[in-house]
Amino acid sequence: MTVNEEYLKVYVEEEYMDLDSLFDPRSIAVIGASGRQGSVGYIYLDSIVSSGYEGKVYPVNPRYDELLGLQCYDSIESIGNVDLAVIATNKMVAIDLLENCANVGVKAAVIPTGGFEEVGEEGAELERKIREIASENGMALLGTNTLGFINNHIGLQINFNPRLLPSKGSVSIISQSGGMGLSIISKLREEGVGMSKWIGVGNRTLLDFPEFLEYLAKDESTTVIGAFMEGTERAKQFCELAARIVPHKPVVVYKMGKSASVDYLAVTHTGTGIGKTGAYKGAFRQHGVLTADSTRDLVAKLKALAIAGRIGGKQLGMFTYTAGPTIAAADLLNDHFTLPQPSEETIRIFEDFMKGAPPTILKNPMDVDGQGYTPESYQYFLNAYAADPGFDLLATVSTAGLLFPKDQLLEAKKGSGKPILHCHVADSIEIFGSERDQLHEAGIPIYTTAEELAVGLIALSEYMDAVKRILERGNQQPQIMVSASHFGDSILDEHESKMILAEAGLPVVEERVVSSREEMVKAEEELGFPLVLKVLSRRIAHKSDVGAVRTDIIDHETLMETWNSFKKKWPSENVLVQRMIHGGVEIIVGRILDPVFGDIITLGVGGFMADLFSPSAGVCPCTRQDCISIIDALEPQEILNGYRGTTPVDRNALADLMEKVSRIHIKDEKIDEMDLNPVIVKGDSLSIVDALIRKGE
Structure with a gap:
């Protein structure tokens, strides 16, 4: 399917650049080429x-007449116009050489050299000069600081670490790390997954993830896009572009950054920190980007998406003659698939063939044990299972030393037309070569472990969900404009914050601000018991930690006793009187200004569990469907589903409330942080209890 050109606008300030001259050049100049083996210019x-x-x-080097059988030139000027220049020199010379290339009309350049922004301010200044010349x-x-790139379909490898490549295929990789990118190449080759292009982005001096993503979206030889990402300042643009691409081509990212301790290492590696993992995770999910936690998982997902393609449903039939790996795979699928039982007709066909010997329980997953060891019996059973109308796709398992059912899988696939993923429990060497290639060409990905089979299946389920979310995402609503100019301080107190939220149409708990005993008595009459008393102060961030809040006050005597206690300890502060809300589920809804994604909304569990589970997140403003997705990603889900007798959320x-929170905009000011903690939810009734x-400026 062709991606709508309208959706693929360049997200850079510079004018559109012809990346075909970079990745599909008709001519290449290697400046700094050398005859000394092991040197950058030689490699x-x-x-x-x-x-x-x-x-x-x-080759360009005035010291040589010929290199590797090619005429050598004194300078780029002596050649004339070329599409691509590889500047394989030290960083100080690279700037002048890039300018020379620009003067003769070179359209694209690769600068592998490091020592720029990633090492400090002096290097950053050099990198700024390079960016200006190119722009x-x-x-x-x-580049800079890149291993290079590979275009497998034209036999072009511009790579400091050249290696044996996977066969030509439709998977393309963008990698921020050269070493990790090469690891992905090796795994693709080992798994028999064909590759189209590989791009080492390096320091992203000019071109960054969004430009490469856009190029691959338009690239006819690429059907699936994978990436290894440390961090990028333009992650929001990457996600916005991905959302337009995902309905046409899946995008899978292995994002580094589970441990904050690696942030400094990432900065010194490619000049960019890893960013907040939660923000990335939420943004990826919101925009349809699939994620992986390892090279193994990344390749397993790319393999399923590239070879098996899309699925039309999630009714999974599992078939095997060896139960253990099949059960292990099923155990890892969680809620991604349902495993319906075979139809009565399918069971009848199996029973007619087996005739009760040996006794077998006919269920899904289907284990035919020894009766599936011969090619004929395996084919009979598999054809019947694949024909069952209750299954949308099949996962099958075999094992080394017994039948490798290549022909049987091909016939079942041809006869049923359904996606089939197969695991042959073996060393990959045992299934190298033409047999695996034939299955892959027929659309049947082959794995060698139950775990990778499960990851591949999950990728198909996740992609189906991602496309559905994107297509049903809907349009973003306009901003909800509120005013806070009458609040002088940058930090609003609890009551002022709730006034803003109420102006935006959000449900805040009923309350009164009191400064005298007389006002306290009036508030008691208007609100009734039970009540909550809080000290109203910008200087107290966590009221419960210092005894500045008392809940569940049920009589006048306790109310006045608490008032006296608060005024004695905080004589200059007012007191907030609130109606007490019992029961319900405590939820935390937040807004924060993220350095990479800008405004993000977060959703977390409240109460004592708040510190135990990371919140889910999304980029503001959100559509209602975005908010549903954020809710679905919250852990633990049990808290939303009626935990310990509470009314299910x-x-x-909740999505309606979150969607409004994501759209609040303070006139002439920005929101650095918003914390609704907690929001008490009782079914469809929500109350913002504290905020x-x-x-910001």
Whole structure:
């Protein structure tokens, strides 16, 4: 399916750059080419010549007449115009050479050299100069600090670490780390997954993840896009673009950053920190980007998506003659699939063949044990199972030393037309070669472990859900404009914060601000018992920690006793009187200004569990469907479903509240932080009990 060009607008300030000159060049100049083996100039020239590239290659070095059988040139000026220049020199010389390239009309450049922004301010200044030269001249620049790139379909490998590649295929990789990117290449090759392109982004001096994502979205030879990401300042643009691409091509990201301790290492590696993992995770989910936690999982997901393609439903039939791995895979699927029981007709076909010997329980997963060891019996059973109308797709398992059912899988796939994923429990060496290739060409991905089979299946389920979420996402509603100019402080107190929320149409608990005993008595009469008393102060962030809140006050005597206690300890502060709300589920809804994604909304569990579970998140403003997705990602889900006798949370009502929170905008000011903690939810009834808003400039 062709991606609508309207959806693929360049998200950069620079004018659109012709990335075809970078990734599909007709001619390449290697500046700094060398005859000294092991040098950067030799490695890059050799990688191009040895890869089978059929375009023109021009080594540039005034000290040589010829290199690797090619005429050598004194300078880029002596060649004339070329599509791509690889500047394989030290960083100080690279700037002048890039300018020379620009002067003769070179359209694209690769600068592998490191030592720029990732090492400090001096390097950052050099990198700024390189960015200016490339930007001003409309030159597509890959790097700095990059291993290079690979275009497998034209036999071009511009790579500091050239290697054996996977076969030509439809998976393309964007990698922020050269080493991790090469690891992904090796795993693709080991798994028999064909590759189209591989891009090492390096420091992203000019071109960044969004530009490469856009290029691959338009690339006809790419059907699935994978990425390894440390961090990028333009992650929000990446996600916005991905949301437009995902209905047409799946995008899977292995995002580093589970441990905050690696942030410094990431900065010194490629000049960018890892960012908040929760924000990335929420943004990826919101925009349809699938995620992976390891190279193994990334490749397993890419494999299923590239080879098996899309699924039309989640009714999974599992078939095997060896139960253990099949059960292990099923155990890992969680709620991604349902495993319906075989139809009566399918059971009858099995019983007719088995005739009760040996006795077998006919259920899904279906284990035919020894009766499936021969090609004929395996084919009979598998054909019947695949034909069952209750199954949308099949997962099958075999094992080394017994039948590898290549022909049987091909016939079942052809006969049923259903997606089939197969696991042959074996060393990958045992299924290398033509047999696996034939199955992959027929759309049947082959795995060697139950765990990877499960990951592949989950990818198909996740992608189906992601496309559905994107297509049903709906339109964002306009901002809800409120005013806070009459509040002088940047930190609003609890009551001021709730006034803002009430103006935006959100349900805040009924309350009164009191400054005298007389006002306290009036509030008691108006609100009735039970009540909550709080000290109203901007200086107290956590009232319960200092005894500045008392709940469940049920009589006048206790009320006045608490008033006296508060006024004695905090004589200059007013007191907030609230109606007490019993029962319900405590939820925390927040807004925070993230350095990468801007405004993000968070959803977490309240009470004593708040510190035990990380919140789910999304990028503001959110659609209602975005908010439903954020709610569905909250852990633990049990808290929403009626835990310990509580009324289940009405997800639609909670989504409505979150959607409004995501759209609140203070006139002429920004919101640095918003904390609704807690929101008490009783079915479809919601009350904001406490809140804090911090304004920014």
